[in-house]
Amino acid sequence: MKFVADGMLGKLTRWLRMIGQDVKYSNQSEDAELIAAAEKEHLVLLTRDLELYKRASAKGIDAFYVEGQTEAEKLAGLAARFGFSLAIDLNRSRCPKCNTQIQSTPKEKLADKVEKNTFAHYEEFWLCPKCGSVYWQGAHWKGICATLEEAKKIKGSQI
Ligand SMILES: [Zn+2]
Numbered sequence: 001m002k003f004v005a006d007g008m009l010g011k012l013t014r015w016l017r018m019i020g021q022d023v024k025y026s027n028q029s030e031d032a033e034l035i036a037a038a039e040k041e042h043l044v045l046l047t048r049d050l051e052l053y054k055r056a057s058a059k060g061i062d063a064f065y066v067e068g069q070t071e072a073e074k075l076a077g078l079a080a081r082f083g084f085s086l087a088i089d090l091n092r093s094r095c096p097k098c099n100t101q102i103q104s105t106p107k108e109k110l111a112d113k114v115e116k117n118t119f120a121h122y123e124e125f126w127l128c129p130k131c132g133s134v135y136w137q138g139a140h141w142k143g144i145c146a147t148l149e150e151a152k153k154i155k156g157s158q159i
Helices: 010-020 031-041 051-060 071-082 118-123 141-157
Strands: 002-005 024-025 044-047 063-065 103-105 125-127
Touching: 002 031, 002 118, 010 024, 010 071, 031 044, 031 051, 044 051, 051 063, 063 071, 071 141
Parallel strands: 002 024, 002 044, 044 063
Antiparallel strands: 103 125
């Protein structure tokens, strides 16, 4: 399952990539470009724009109207509809910035890419081979897990 997300869904896109979903995104995509990409590349169009949703659906494109206020609510809705897991495993994650699969990388190789304190504190790192971003389970990690746990609860309570 691959997705293309509209320009309003930048934050949700980053979350989906983190849990391993393949999401195409640009904050400058016009509606017509989104529809064309979905059609040509067989992507599911994710949108919070009801007009765009209707336009895409009328063309036979698989579109999903994203509801919910919090990221947890939005993720729960998507996971329920498309049946993917809300677990996070960085070995399966995509780079939130560029959608490339990140790779577990020995920390010795990253000494010049990570701040000294971070380098000293953590043992496991992941590198995006495309944009060079480095990831680790840092201060935000608990918050990320808490949001995903909340999403699982919301999903579980839906009929
Ligand atoms: Zn990247």
